[in-house]
Amino acid sequence: xxxxxxxxxxxxxxxxxxxxxxxxxxxxxxxxxxxxxxxxxxxxxxxxxxxxxxxxxxxxxxxxxxxxxxxxxxxxxxxxxxxxxxxxxxxxxxxxxxxxxxxxxxxxxxxxxxxxxxxxxxxxxxxxxxxxxxxxxxxxxxxxxxxxxxxxxxxxxxxxxxxxxxxxxxxxxxxxxxxxxxxxxxxxxxxxxxxxxxxxxxxxxxxxxxxxxxxxxxxxxxxxxxxxxxxxxxxxxxxxxxxxxxxxxxxxxxxxxxxxxxxxxxxxxxxxxxxxxxxxxxxxxxxxxxxxxxxxxxxxxxxxxxxxxxxxxxxxxxxxxxxxxxxxxxxxxxxxxxxxxxxxxxxxxxxxxxxxxxxxxxxxxxxxxxxxxxxxxxxxxxxxxxxxxxxxxxxxxxxxxxxxxxxxxxxxxxxxxxxxxxxxxxxxx
Amino acid sequence: xxxxxxxxxxxxxxxxxxxxxxxxxxxxxxxxxxxxxxxxxxxxxxxxxxxxxxxxxxxxxxxxxxxxxxxxxxxxxxxxxxxxxxxxxxxxxxxxxxxxxxxxxxxxxxxxxxxxxxxxxxxxxxxxxxxxxxxxxxxxxxxxxxxxxxxxxxxxxxxxxxxxxxxxxxxxxxxxxxxxxxxxxxxxxxxxxxxxxxxxxxxxxxxxxxxxxxxxxxxxxxxxxxxxxxxxxxxxxxxxxxxxxxxxxxxxxxxxxxxxxxxxxxxxxxxxxxxxxxxxxxxxxxxxxxxxxxxxxxxxxxxxxxxxxxxxxxxxxxxxxxxxxxxxxxxxxxxxxxxxxxxxxxxxxxxxxxxxxxxxxxxxxxxxxxxxxxxxxxxxxxxxxxxxxxxxxxxxxxxxxxxxxxxxxxxxxxxxxxxxxxxxxxxxx
Numbered sequence: 001x002x003x004x005x006x007x008x009x010x011x012x013x014x015x016x017x018x019x020x021x022x023x024x025x026x027x028x029x030x031x032x033x034x035x036x037x038x039x040x041x042x043x044x045x046x047x048x049x050x051x052x053x054x055x056x057x058x059x060x061x062x063x064x065x066x067x068x069x070x071x072x073x074x075x076x077x078x079x080x081x082x083x084x085x086x087x088x089x090x091x092x093x094x095x096x097x098x099x100x101x102x103x104x105x106x107x108x109x110x111x112x113x114x115x116x117x118x119x120x121x122x123x124x125x126x127x128x129x130x131x132x133x134x135x136x137x138x139x140x141x142x143x144x145x146x147x148x149x150x151x152x153x154x155x156x157x158x159x160x161x162x163x164x165x166x167x168x169x170x171x172x173x174x175x176x177x178x179x180x181x182x183x184x185x186x187x188x189x190x191x192x193x194x195x196x197x198x199x200x201x202x203x204x205x206x207x208x209x210x211x212x213x214x215x216x217x218x219x220x221x222x223x224x225x226x227x228x229x230x231x232x233x234x235x236x237x238x239x240x241x242x243x244x245x246x247x248x249x250x251x252x253x254x255x256x257x258x259x260x261x262x263x264x265x266x267x268x269x270x271x272x273x274x275x276x277x278x279x280x281x282x283x284x285x286x287x288x289x290x291x292x293x294x295x296x297x298x299x300x301x302x303x304x305x306x307x308x309x310x311x312x313x314x315x316x317x318x319x320x321x322x323x324x325x326x327x328x329x330x331x332x333x334x335x336x337x338x339x340x341x342x343x344x345x346x347x348x349x350x351x352x353x354x355x356x357x358x359x360x361x362x363x364x365x366x367x368x369x370x371x372x373x374x375x376x377x378x379x380x381x382x383x384x385x386x387x388x389x390x391x392x393x394x395x396x397x398x399x400x401x402x403x404x405x406x407x408x409x410x411x412x413x414x415x416x417x418x419x420x421x422x423x424x425x426x427x428x429x
Numbered sequence: 430x431x432x433x434x435x436x437x438x439x440x441x442x443x444x445x446x447x448x449x450x451x452x453x454x455x456x457x458x459x460x461x462x463x464x465x466x467x468x469x470x471x472x473x474x475x476x477x478x479x480x481x482x483x484x485x486x487x488x489x490x491x492x493x494x495x496x497x498x499x500x501x502x503x504x505x506x507x508x509x510x511x512x513x514x515x516x517x518x519x520x521x522x523x524x525x526x527x528x529x530x531x532x533x534x535x536x537x538x539x540x541x542x543x544x545x546x547x548x549x550x551x552x553x554x555x556x557x558x559x560x561x562x563x564x565x566x567x568x569x570x571x572x573x574x575x576x577x578x579x580x581x582x583x584x585x586x587x588x589x590x591x592x593x594x595x596x597x598x599x600x601x602x603x604x605x606x607x608x609x610x611x612x613x614x615x616x617x618x619x620x621x622x623x624x625x626x627x628x629x630x631x632x633x634x635x636x637x638x639x640x641x642x643x644x645x646x647x648x649x650x651x652x653x654x655x656x657x658x659x660x661x662x663x664x665x666x667x668x669x670x671x672x673x674x675x676x677x678x679x680x681x682x683x684x685x686x687x688x689x690x691x692x693x694x695x696x697x698x699x700x701x702x703x704x705x706x707x708x709x710x711x712x713x714x715x716x717x718x719x720x721x722x723x724x725x726x727x728x729x730x731x732x733x734x735x736x737x738x739x740x741x742x743x744x745x746x747x748x749x750x751x752x753x754x755x756x757x758x759x760x761x762x763x764x765x766x767x768x769x770x771x772x773x774x775x776x777x778x779x780x781x782x783x784x785x786x787x788x789x790x791x792x793x794x795x796x797x798x799x800x801x802x803x804x805x806x807x808x809x810x811x812x813x814x815x816x817x818x819x820x821x822x823x824x825x826x827x828x829x830x831x832x833x834x835x836x837x838x839x840x841x842x843x844x845x846x847x848x849x850x851x852x853x854x855x856x857x858x
Contacts (some may be wrong), residue, residue, distance in 0.1 A: 002511070002543055025543050026614045027510040044542055049478060053458065075639075078742040079611075081456040082431070113473055114431055114454050179642070179649070181742040182508075182611020185455045210504075213608070213746075215644050220746075313507040313610040317642075317649075319744065420501070 001193040002046045003310065010240055010250040013291030014299040015307060017240075019250045020208055022311040026186055047193040055192035056083040058170055059260070060163035063337045065176035066091040067099055068319070070106050073176050077110050079184030080174070081192075086111075086118035087162050089155045090394075094122070106394060111398040119162055120396045123148045123155050127392030132158065135384035140273075140373055145231065151371075152257075153277030160266055160376045165385055170195055172205075172256040172260030177320065183314035191260035194308040202265040202289075202305045204281070206253035209316035222315060229255045232333040233280050239337065243292070253309045254333060255281045265305065267377030272336055276370040279333035283340045292342055309372030331360050335367040430622040431457030431475045432739065439669055439679040442720030443728040444736060446669075448679045449637055451740040455615055476622040484621035485512040487599055488689070489592035493584040494605035495520040496528055499535050502605050506539050508613030509603070510621075515540075515547035516591050517552050518584045519823075523551070533825060540827040548591055549825045552577045552584050556821030561587065564813035569702075569802055580800075582706030589695055589805045594814055599624055601689030602632075604747065612743035613769075620689035625739040630696040631718075631734045633710070635682035638745035650704070651744060658684045661708050661762040664780065668766065671773045672721070682738045683708045684758060694734065696806030701765055705799040708762035712769045722770055764796040 001076050006021035020239045061084040063076055080086055089119045090109055091097035100122050111118050121128055126146030140157060142149045148158055156173060163171040172191040174184050187207055194205030211222035225233075232254030241247045253259070255278050269288070272280035287293055299305060337343055338351045355361040388395045435450035457475045490513040492505055509515055517536055523529035529551050540547050548558055555575030562570050569586060570668045571578045577587055585602060592600040600619040603613050616636055623634030641650035661683030682688070684707050698717070701709035716722055718734045728734060766772055767780045784790040817824045 004542075024507065024539075025511055025545075026508055028608060029542070044544070075742055078453065079455055082454055082458045111434050112451075113433075114457070115473070116454075179651075179744060180609055180611055180746075181455060182609055182615050185614070186611050215649065216672050218647070220644065222608075312502055315608060317609075 001026065001052065001189050002044050003048065003193060003197070005043055005045060006308070008250075010244075010248055012240060012243065012286050012289075014289040014303075015285045015305045017250055018306065018308045020252050020309050020311050022140060023186065023190060023313045024272055026189065026313065045197065047196050051082075051196045052189060052192040053083060055170060055195050056081045056188070056320055058168050059083075059188075059192065059195075060159075060168050060171045061089050061188060062087045062089060062156065062159040062163070062171060062173045063176045064089050064091070064152060064159065064173065065103060068176045070102050072179060072319075073103060074106050074110060075181040076174060076176055076178055076184050077107070079115075079181035079188070081185070081188050082114065082116055084172075084188060085163075085166055085168060086116070087159050087166075088118065088120040088158045089123055089162075090120065090142075091123045091155055094124075100394065108396075108398050115399070117397070117399040119166070120394070120398070121158065121162065121388070121392065122394035123158060124150070125392050125394035128158065128388065128394065130391050131384050131387035132161070132379075134387045135379040135381065137373060137379060139371070149273060149371075151274035151277070153271055153273040153275070153280075153373075154373075156277055157271050157373055157376060160263070160271075161379055161381065161384055162378060164263055164267060164379075165381050168375060169263055170260060171263055171266055173258060175257050177319040179317040179319075183312065183316060186312050186314050187258050190310045190312060192309055195260060195262065198306040198308055200303045200306050201262055202299065202303065204261040204265060204285075204305070204307045205259060205316070206251050206256040206309050207258035207308065208256065208309055208311045209258075209314070210312050211315045212314050213317055225252075226255070228330045228333070229253075229264045231330050231354075235334060235337055235347070235354075236279070236282055238347055238350065239286070240344065242347055251282070251309075252311075255329060256309075268375050270375055271373050272332075273371035274332055274374065275329040276332035276336045279371070280336045280370070283336050283342065286342045287340060290342055295359065331358075331367070332370055335370050336372075338367045339369055430455065430481065430618045432622060432626070433474050434474060435474055435532040435737070435821055437679075439673075439677055439713050441669060441672065441718075443733045445733050446679055446712045446736045447738060449681050449738050449740050450617060452615065452742045455618065455742065458803050474626065476625050480625045481510075481618060482512060484599060484624050485510045485617070487597050488512075488617075488621065488624075489514045489516050489588075489595055489597050489600045490603045490617060491516045491518060491585065491588040491592070491602045493518050493520070493581060493588065494532060496855060497605045499531050501608060501748075502532060502612065503535050503539060504610040505603060505605055505607055505613050506536070506543075506615070508610035510614070510617050511543065511545055513597055513601075513617060514592075514597060515545070516544045516588050516595075517549040517754060518552055518588045518591075519549065520552045520579060520584055523553075528622055529823065535731070537825075537827050541549055544828070546826070546828040548595070549823070549827070550587065550591065550817070550821065551823035552587060553579070554821050556819075557587065557817065557823065558724060559820050560813050561590070561808075562814035563816045564590070564656060564808040564810065566808060568800070576802075580703035580706075582702040582704070582709075582800075582802075585706055586700050586802055586805060589692070589700075590808055590810065590813055593692055593696060593805060593808075594722035594810050598692055599689060600692055601694055602687060604686050608746040608748075609743060612741065612745060614839040615741050615743050616687050618737045619741060623739055624689060624691065627735040627737055629732045629735050630691055631728065631732065633690040633694060633714075633734070633736045634688060635685040635736065635738050636687035637681050637685065637740045638687075638743070639741050642744050642746055655684070657759045657762070658682075659818075660759050660783075664763060664766055664776070664783075665708070665711055667779065668715070668772065669774055671776055680711070680738075683711065683740075683762060690710065699804055701761075702800035702802065703761055704758040705761035705765045709765045709801070712765050712771065715771045716769060719771055760784065760796070763797055763817040764799050767796045788802050 002025040004021040006018040010017040061080045090100045122146030129141040129147045213220045236251045431454040435447040459810040519529045553576030558570040558576045628715040642649045665680045
């Protein structure tokens with residue numbers, strides 16, 4: 001894969017945000033296998049095949065799904081590189097038709113045909129709720145139903161716990177409502193290339209789609225940015241500008257559903273529920289590593305927390321979720337920013353004004369507080385696995401045999417303590 | 430890349446047509462580098478990365494373009510694997526805006542950024558016409574304009590001549606009106622995988638899209654097959670059945686614009702003009718290698734002429750060309766089949782009945798004779814190059830230096846003579 005170089009990195013303490021860099025070639029495939037700085041005009045970098053492969057072998061790709069057509073999900077699976085471990089987290093309806101059962105059959109068939117492993121779980125399975133509770137995260141459980149709460153953030157937390165169990169080092173998310181397997185393939189390659197280039201144990205890669213085609217007047221229109229993203233990015237950039245004193249438009253992936261990160265980083269991050277999950281990642285990194293709060297985590301400055309933003313060459317053809325979806329996403333992003341201790345009072349006022357102008361708040365009201373969950377690294381993974389295996393009827397492992405479940409002490413991650421034992425916590429073969 | 434096995438190959442003399450086999454994984458990337466037969470259930474085959482790379486290094490990817498938006502062409506380029514040589518053949522308007530100039534600037538910029546070579550030429554450049562004439566194909570020249578005639582087949586012939594000049598061994602075609610770079614990437618990988626699996630110096634790979642999305646009632650509908658293809662495939666399958674006595678639906682790629690072949694095969698095939706070019710490839714192979722005509726070419730039976738038909742996992746999102754385009758494509762396919770000496774009288778009658786029913790012919794009329802050009806292997810490539818370099822103002826080479834033009838005798842290909850000197854005919858470095 002060949003990417004543009006990125007210049008003028010924004011810093012927020014130890015967090016280093018690279019401005020958008022685009023994919024130049026999906027298969028840039030230099031003869032050289034290593035990450036290579038192209039000489040010539042010095043404007044691109046190639047990540048070689050073996051380097052990509054090395055990351056893919058250590059990467060979990062999570063497919064959160066909710067009632068997508070079977071054919072679409074099958075296409076998404078076909079785009080995920082062979083060496084990645086697939087984790088399907090479903091929030092699909094189980095009545096009147098058990099859509100999760102359909103998904104499981106597709107996944108099983110695919111794993112048999114492609115000779116590869118996968119894990120699957122249903123988010124609202126009471127056994128899954130019991131497992132998360134036993135592992136130490138009771139707040140994620142919906143008490144009335146017994147399963148994990150319905151949000152997208154909650155699905156991502158559950159997936160991260162499964163990824164940690166697998167012993168792999170990286171996790172990437174790919175939405176299931178994607179009509180183009182080739183773009184899923186590009187996302188995964190972007191994750192691997194970005195994580196290789198990031199060159200830090202704490203790294204994150206966020207994807208900016210080239211465009212999002214919409215049907216308009218009977219033809220396709222390739223719109224550049226969604227409305228939600230524009231608002232989220234604008235306020236996140238204002239936050240950066242408040243601290244640096246320089247206006248910026250560096251952040252372009254505030255709502256990026258497609259992103260990947262090292263588990264070393266992911267396991268120590270708090271995560272938000274629902275659609276607040278993606279923008280909250282910025283807020284959490286600024287709080288933990290920004291160096292502006294008293295209990296911020298110390299990170300060796302030469303390592304830092306690089307966040308790469310990579311622009312794909314594929315458009316993102318997906319299902320149209322409608323306006324309600326967009327509205328709720330937009331406000332959840334501003335809610336988490338508003339309530340963060342890193343948000344300066346002036347920006348808080350701007351958020352309030354905006355929400356009132358949009359009719360989302362009455363004057364005098366406060367933005368909602370979104371749910372924020374503790375880091376997945378605080379979970380007892382052995383207990384999680386035991387209860388999943390024993391009680392979660394929806395939990396499935398395809399082509400992936402458990403050889404030993406070793407009860408062991410999981411070191412809880414505290415702020416400031418670098419968690420470097422991920423490799424040892426595998427309970428799956 | 431992982432593909433389904435294909436069973437029940439159809440034979441027409443030395444031509445072996447494999448029924449549709451689908452892509453299971455875009456990146457199937459076994460640790461093993463060779464073409465590998467997967468054990469297990471034996472239902473898939475993986476073509477390893479190094480095998481793909483070996484083919485890509487020897488492959489020319491042709492992008493025939495005609496007035497597509499610059500952004501779309503740039504996306505197509507980004508999907509072509511790095512090691513393939515890009516050949517752009519344009520039939521775009523040069524007034525009132527010189528769209529070819531826009532295309533050249535995009536291509537040059539892309540080649541500089543991605544550090545890769547490309548060739549470009551404009552089909553209607555009188556210098557290009559003069560070069561094709563000097564090389565020995567005067568019939569392809571439009572005498573009134575001086576350039577090569579306007580058809581798609583004519584663009585493909587010109588591109589094949591350039592590919593032969595480059596000294597590479599394979600040629601693949603990718604339409605320029607494709608909105609999804611990731612699908613272009615898949616097509617190229619399919620070409621390389623198919624050519625590797627074909628295991629013959631005379632091989633062809635034809636692509637069947639998973640679906641072709643259309644905008645209908647304000648949403649996307651993923652239709653399976655185009656109307657043109659259905660008719661073409663149906664009549665080609667009837668031809669097979671006439672000879673074998675068994676009905677079949679093996680042929681699913683009669684109109685496949687996306688296809689690749691070894692130049693060893695391509696240089697000895699006659700090619701049709703316009704939209705007849707793709708279906709005529711079947712007719713030509715049946716005539717030359719089918720063993721039913723007196724002057725058919727002998728091919729060692731253990732080698733044969735394998736034709737693989739591969740189903741992508743990507744849909745084909747492209748520009749809507751409208752109904753006129755479809756109509757003319759449909760009739761051109763039937764015209765070439767009708768006039769072929771391999772077409773039995775009974776099938777000829779069925780074609781006539783169909784064309785009359787469609788209102789394309791009056792009773793008593795004969796289908797049009799499409800233009801058919803001699804094999805590109807009969808051209809004098811050294812003369813082609815000399816005139817291109819000297820007179821064709823549209824001919825450009827990016828990042829691809831000519832080190833020596835060695836005048837040499839090109840052995841004309843005759844039926845029955847295996848052309849195995851392609852490697853020696855390079856006039857480009």
